[in-house]
Amino acid sequence: MSLQVEASLEARNFNIALDMAPGETLAVLGPNGAGKSTLLSVIAGLLKPDAGSATLNGRTLFDFSSTPDRWLAPHARGTALLAQDPLLFPHLNALENVAFGPRSTGVSKAESRSIARHWLAATDTELLADRRPGELSGGQAQRVAVARALAAGPDLLLLDEPMAALDIHAAPLMRRLLKHVLADRNAIIVTHDVLDALMLADSVIVMEDGQVSEAGATREVLNRPRSGFAAGLAGLNLLTGTARAEGVETRYGLITGTAEEQLPPGGPAAAAFRPAAVSVYLDPPHDGSPRNMLRAAITDLEPHGDAIRVRAGELAADITPAALADLGLVPGTEAYFVLKATAVTLYGT
Structure with missing residues (x-):
């Protein structure tokens, strides 16, 4: 060496x-x-x-x-x-x-x-x-x-x-x-x-x-x-938890996604996804599409380029200023962070 x-x-x-x-x-x-x-x-x-x-x-x-x-x-x-x-x-x-x-x-x-x-x-x-x-x-x-x-x-x-x-x-x-x-x-x-x-x-x-x-x-x-810290540098949401047959169990609930390799059930695992892939709703959407829905209380709102970054603890979503105005989001608001399984990468940690 x-x-x-x-x-x-x-x-x-x-x-x-x-x-x-x-x-x-x-x-x-x-x-x-x-x-x-x-x-x-x-x-x-x-x-x-x-x-x-x-x-x-x-x-x-x-x-x-x-x-x-x-x-x-x-x-x-x-x-x-x-x-x-x-x-x-x-x-x-x-x-x-x-x-x-x-x-x-x-x-x-x-x-x-x-x-x-x-x-x-x-x-x-x-x-x-x-x-x-x-x-x-x-x-x-x-x-x-x-x-x-x-x-x-x-x-x-x-x-x-x-x-x-x-x-x-x-x-x-x-x-x-x-x-x-x-x-x-x-x-x-x-x-x-x-x-x-x-x-x-x-x-x-x-x-x-x-x-x-x-x-x-x-x-x-x-x-x-x-x-x-590394997830923040890479511009990713990172939720850690326990691998299950269906996905990764996190503090926000079960998250499904694409695993690059088989995750042994019960082992430590993580789910990573970009804030731009996340939509925010006040009520659960009912269009029938299979999605991850994570409920959390909003903690911060901050400018992020042309978007507004909505934070709820470890979660972050990027939405337009118009969407923020329509939703009337403020810190403390309970909201649903929704994203497709195809936007989530699962891997062992």
């Missing part, structure tokens, strides 16, 4: 184990406070865990099971951390900022500048070589920061929400850049944006309360989420 980490930190309720294959890009998803940045800090050597071990391409980063403990300094780990803030040296121009990494390892000034020019070109910032950070836009500075990280030749690139501080015009450019430079490169990217995961990552882990709640190939996790 390229990267293997097992680490725990009691003060942050952090306990994680993960493996990465050579050339793999991993996206780390999760709510605020889940431990995502803690994971990057532990790998980079900025935070010392209480216990565990980690190796990167055969190099031991830390090992607290040995005597004495082994702890590799951050600069010797072969990792590069890119945060939301580019953190460029304000007194150096872009070229010298990027050349700093190789220069600090003993590479000659001329060769360091040659490496820097290569990565400035790769990040489409070669025309900015003579500018200082104060003369760069946010997107330009972040691209130069990517060049600086890559110029150091890291075995593992760590990215902590690199698009979070960028505007709506700069973020897509950065995403396309990262897709290019991360190809066949080991990287871990912390993000709240499902598009980052879909475009950049081979696999995903979802962290909640300092633990990994689910992991797998990116599209598998987002198509068949097992956590409420």
Whole structure:
């Protein structure tokens, strides 16, 4: 394995184990406070865990099971951390900022500048070589920061929400850049944006309360989420319960749908479906069509694009403003959330 980490930190309720294959890009998803940045800090050597071990391409980063403990300094780990803030040296121009990494390892000034020019070109910032950070836009500075990280030749690139501080015009450019430079490169990217995961990552882990709640190939996790957070990112309703012969028994009742594989009765299972597939009624419809009808009290109403998202606990439906006006829905209203079985995917959890 390229990267293997097992680490725990009691003060942050952090306990994680993960493996990465050579050339793999991993996206780390999760709510605020889940431990995502803690994971990057532990790998980079900025935070010392209480216990565990980690190796990167055969190099031991830390090992607290040995005597004495082994702890590799951050600069010797072969990792590069890119945060939301580019953190460029304000007194150096872009070229010298990027050349700093190789220069600090003993590479000659001329060769360091040659490496820097290569990565400035790769990040489409070669025309900015003579500018200082104060003369760069946010997107330009972040691209130069990517060049600086890559110029150091890291075995593992760590990215902590690199698009979070960028505007709506700069973020897509950065995403396309990262897709290019991360190809066949080991990287871990912390993000709240499902598009980052879909475009950049081979696999995903979802962290909640300092633990990994689910992991797998990116599209598998987002198509068949097992956590409420992943379901929210994927834009899905997720109801968990117990598998029955007819479907999945949930807190809202039995839900029927299409199962991609046979579900053992009595086992844990989930039903996933899109809010746009759900209709809302004040009374049960009587047109005879076989449908799922889930009764629940509305908790929230919120704008969602051109629609109104109607929430009832774990349930969500997208309806038109006209339908909302006709139904007279307000929080506390008892309503029926109705959807066809063909719109529901059932799977084991």
